[in-house]
Amino acid sequence: MHPAPSIIIFTVFSGLGFGLMAYLGFDTDPLRGWNVLPYYLIAFSLSIGGLLSSLFHLGNPQRAWRALSQWRTSWLSREGVLAIVTLALNFLFGLSLFFSLDYSKNLGFVSGIFAIITVFSTAMIYAQMKTVPRWNNSGVPILFILCSLAGGAIIMGDFKLGLIGVILSTLIQLLVWVRGDKALKNSSTNISTSTGLKNLGKLRLLESPHTGENYLMKEMVFVIARKHVFKLRILSLCFLGVIPVIFLILSLSVGFLIGLAMISYFFGLLISRWLFFAEAEHVVSFYYGRG
Amino acid sequence: MTSLPRQTDKKLGLAIDLDTCVGCHACVISCKEWNTSNYGVPLSDVEPYGANPVGSFLNRVHTFEAKLEERPAQIIHFPKSCLHCEDAPCVTVCPTGASYKRTEDGIVLVNEDWCIGCGLCAWACPYGAREMDEVAGVMKKCTLCVDRIYNENIPEEDREPACVRSCPAGARHFGDFADPTSSVSKLTKERGGIDLMPEQGTKPVNKYLPPRLKNDIAQENFDVLRPLLEEHDKNISGFLSWVDKTLEKF
Ligand code: SF4
Ligand code: SF4
Numbered sequence: 235m236h237p238a239p240s241i242i243i244f245t246v247f248s249g250l251g252f253g254l255m256a257y258l259g260f261d262t263d264p265l266r267g268w269n270v271l272p273y274y275l276i277a278f279s280l281s282i283g284g285l286l287s288s289l290f291h292l293g294n295p296q297r298a299w300r301a302l303s304q305w306r307t308s309w310l311s312r313e314g315v316l317a318i319v320t321l322a323l324n325f326l327f328g329l330s331l332f333f334s335l336d337y338s339k340n341l342g343f344v345s346g347i348f349a350i351i352t353v354f355s356t357a358m359i360y361a362q363m364k365t366v367p368r369w370n371n372s373g374v375p376i377l378f379i380l381c382s383l384a385g386g387a388i389i390m391g392d393f394k395l396g397l398i399g400v401i402l403s404t405l406i407q408l409l410v411w412v413r414g415d416k417a418l419k420n421s422s423t424n425i426s427t428s429t430g431l432k433n434l435g436k437l438r439l440l441e442s443p444h445t446g447e448n449y450l451m452k453e454m455v456f457v458i459a460r461k462h463v464f465k466l467r468i469l470s471l472c473f474l475g476v477i478p479v480i481f482l483i484l485s486l487s488v489g490f491l492i493g494l495a496m497i498s499y500f501f502g503l504l505i506s507r508w509l510f511f512a513e514a515e516h517v518v519s520f521y522y523g524r525g
Numbered sequence: 526m527t528s529l530p531r532q533t534d535k536k537l538g539l540a541i542d543l544d545t546c547v548g549c550h551a552c553v554i555s556c557k558e559w560n561t562s563n564y565g566v567p568l569s570d571v572e573p574y575g576a577n578p579v580g581s582f583l584n585r586v587h588t589f590e591a592k593l594e595e596r597p598a599q600i601i602h603f604p605k606s607c608l609h610c611e612d613a614p615c616v617t618v619c620p621t622g623a624s625y626k627r628t629e630d631g632i633v634l635v636n637e638d639w640c641i642g643c644g645l646c647a648w649a650c651p652y653g654a655r656e657m658d659e660v661a662g663v664m665k666k667c668t669l670c671v672d673r674i675y676n677e678n679i680p681e682e683d684r685e686p687a688c689v690r691s692c693p694a695g696a697r698h699f700g701d702f703a704d705p706t707s708s709v710s711k712l713t714k715e716r717g718g719i720d721l722m723p724e725q726g727t728k729p730v731n732k733y734l735p736p737r738l739k740n741d742i743a744q745e746n747f748d749v750l751r752p753l754l755e756e757h758d759k760n761i762s763g764f765l766s767w768v769d770k771t772l773e774k775f
Contacts, residue, residue, distance in 0.1 A: 235648070293642020293662020300639055301620035304527045310645055311620035364614065364725055365651045422724040423651070430719040430733055431543075431601060435593030440600060443553070443585035446578055449656040453644065517722065518653035521587055521605065 235366065236456045237511035244288035245356055245378070246503045248317070250389070251281025252349040253382030255324045257390050258331075259346025266334040274328040276389060278321070285317055309362055313355040320348040353382045360510075367417035368514045373410040380406055381503055388478070388496045396492070397482050400499060404475030407506055411467065418515050428520040439523030454516035455524055466509055474502025527619045529612065533631035536702040537669055538609050538730035539689065540709040540718055544737055545696035548588055548602030552688035552697060556584040556606070556667075559687035563672045565637045569660035581656040583607070583667040584688055599739045604697070606688070607654035607667035608721065608729030609633050615646035615655060615666075623664070631703075631730060632671055637663045651725045674699075702730055 254277040258264065265273065289295040302318070304311040323345040330341065357378035360369045384399025426432035481495035560583055561568040570580030584606035592598040609626075613633050616624045623639035624646050626632070635646075635655075642662040647655040655666045670686035673679065683690060689697040700709035709732070712718065718732030 291643065293644075293657060294640065297621070297639065297641045300622070301641055301643070304620050304622050307527045307617040308620045308645075310618065310643065314620065359645070362618070363648055365649060423722055427722050427724055428651075429589055429601070429603060430721055430735060431589065431591055434591035434599055434601070434736070434738065435596070437589050437591050439587065440590040441588035443582075443587050448579055448585075449581065449659070450647070450653045452579075453647065453657075454653070516648070517651050517725070521603075521653055 235511045235514040235516060236453050237508045238291055240287050240290040242504065242507045242511065244284045244291070246284070246500075246507050247280045247287065248284030248356065249353050249378060249382035250385040250500070250503075251277045251279070251284060252317075252320060252353050253384070253386030254280065254389050255320065255349040255386070256346040256383060257386040257392070257395075259324070259327060259342040259344075259349065261342070261390075262339075264331055264342065266331055268332075270328065270331045273390065274324070274332070277324070281317070281321065309355055309358040313352065313359060316348065316352040316355050320345065320352045323348055350379055350383075353379050365517050366514045367421035367423070367517070368414040369510075370421075371410065371413055371417065373406060373413055377403065377406045377410050381506075385496075385499060385503070388482075388492060388499055391489075391492050393482060393485060393492070396495070397479065400475060400478045400482065400495075404471065407470070407474060414513070418517075421517070423517045423520070425520045428517065439521075442522060450518055451522060455519045455522050456512060457524060460513065463509065463513060466505055470502055470505040470509060472502070473498050474506055478502070527616050527622050527624060529616055529626055530628040530631075533611075533626070533628055534703070535630040536609075536611070536730045537630045537632055537674070537700070538702055538709070538732070539606075539669075539686070540698040540700070540712050540732045540734060541604055542696040542698070542712075542716075542734040543601055543603065544734060545694045546586075546602040546604060546692075547694050547696075548586055548600075549693065550586050551691045551693055552604055553582060553584050553586055555687040555691035557582055559670060559673070560665075560668070564668045565635070565665065566658060566661040566663060568665060569658050571659050579659070581658045581665045583654075583656070583665060593738075597739070599736070601736055604688070605652060605654070606731075607633060607650075607669075608652060608727070608731035609667075609669060611728035611730060612726060614649040614651075614725075614727060618645045618649040620645070630701075632669045633666070634668055634671065635664050635666055637661070640664050651722050651727065652729075669699075702732070 258273060289298055292298060301311055302314050305315050327341050327345045354375050357375035361374040363369050380399060380403040384403045387395035387399050425437045429437060431437055477498040478495040481491045485492035557568055568581045570578060572578050584604060587603040587605060589601045589603055590598050591601060609631055613626055616626050616633060621639045621641055623636045625634060640663040642657060644657055646664055647657060655664050658665050674684050676684060685699045689699045698709050698712060700707040702710055704710060713732045716734040718734050720729050721733060
């Protein structure tokens with residue numbers, strides 16, 4: 235699939251923002267007053283920034299409000315609704331912390347839960363796609379959620395949860411790659427089922443419907459960077475796992491290094507999310523001689 | 526509403542005969558012609574006369590080669606457009622309600638005034654039957670010529686999809702698959718019509734009639750010219766006949 239920057243930014247930024255909200259919501263001994271303000275500012279900028287970026291992917295963004303209507307069937311619609319509810323809940327909870335009101339732990343808990351469900355629904359937009367076997371995998375929502383929680387913990391400077399989050403999310407990322415690499419083969423779709431011509435023997439595309447490109451090929455038969463996949467995966471593992479772990483451990487003696495862990499993790503996420511799209515094979519490729 | 530109807534009264538669709546299609550792309554062109562000036566925004570082209578022309582089409586013809594061992598290769602032209610699936614995944618993923626399946630005849634349509642151009646429905650369709658219009662930013666797809674088949678302003682013989690009407694080989698058939706006595710239902714039954722990618726669970730309405738295995742001329746020792754030559758041999762007389770007979774003696 236075509237790795238559109240707007241969508242990569244949308245999933246990474248909003249994921250981190252909601253992960254941070256989840257941390258703040260679940261915190262048993264939360265910060266108060268001015269101390270909590272910067273964290274909520276970061277959380278809201280990330281999540282709202284990410285959501286706005288997704289609008290750039292649309293052909294007619296001025297009608298985006300319509301996307302809130304079909305939550306009964308559509309994960310994209312659910313994501314929109316949940317994101318708004320989560321933002322509202324966290325705004326309330328953040329205010330109660332800021333004004334050091336007699337805040338309600340339950341409100342924090344609910345805000346955190348909604349933040350996680352929102353990330354889950356973001357992941358489900360992709361994981362629901364039967365047409366993209368690499369995505370149609372229970373590991374995908376787990377990965378999205380773990381990445382956002384780990385990111386939230388590092389932003390909060392939480393060494394222990396940050397370290398656990400980084401290690402777990404990197405492991406799950408590996409698992410998602412390993413599983414994903416077999417997904418297209420293991421799915422029962424192939425050129426025989428897509429054309430129904432299996433009794434005629436070995437099939438290949440002889441002529442494509444036209445000499446140029448089309449929307450489908452640009453959007454779904456994206457193959458440009460597949461040859462760099464291995465290198466990019468190594469890079470992603472370094473930035474996502476190895477470097478953050480080193481900086482997290484070093485941060486025990488030199489505190490500010492946790493900031494470098496965060497920067498590295500952020501770049502790792504961008505690379506891994508780029509790969510998530512670029513590597514994904516859509517079954518329509520069988521009609522275009524790729525697959 | 527992007528919930529799918531539990532059942533539709535009719536199941537309008539196409540039976541496409543892969544044995545008959547000659548790959549002339551007439552359906553592609555007449556589809557583009559009709560649909561660029563009727564339902565919804567025009568089917569735009571970008572850089573139509575430039576180096577890399579692209580444009581939206583609702584119907585495209587692919588060509589495959591099939592080869593069994595010890596047999597000559599066989600060419601199959603493969604027209605593909607929306608199959609108006611009963612369990613259309615493109616409809617349920619749509620966040621705006623722009624994509625819907627009609628209860629009365631099962632046609633899957635896009636309401637272009639509601640479509641935000643997110644492209645999710647095109648991702649969800651396994652067949653590549655939806656294309657985003659680059660100029661208007663809305664999703665385009667086969668309407669089964671909903672503006673022809675019920676159109677009382679055009680002659681009755683034109684009230685079928687443009688692709689069906691224009692196919693010079695008669696490879697495309699239009700009808701109601703819910704009615705077991707309809708021509709398309711009968712054709713599908715007789716010819717063992719198949720679903721594309723049945724494992725995707727979309728339950729396509731359109732059916733494909735599989736091609737026959739072509740004759741293997743080499744193996745059947747079949748000589749196209751033989752009957753003509755025999756005829757010719759019989760009629761030989763005079764000098765040539767004398768040459769022929771003389772030569773045969775050696
Ligand atoms: S062929 Fe594709 S666009 Fe048409 S109804 Fe089926 S899934 Fe939807
Ligand atoms: S592109 Fe339009 S029709 Fe398709 S899912 Fe998005 S809003 Fe619905």
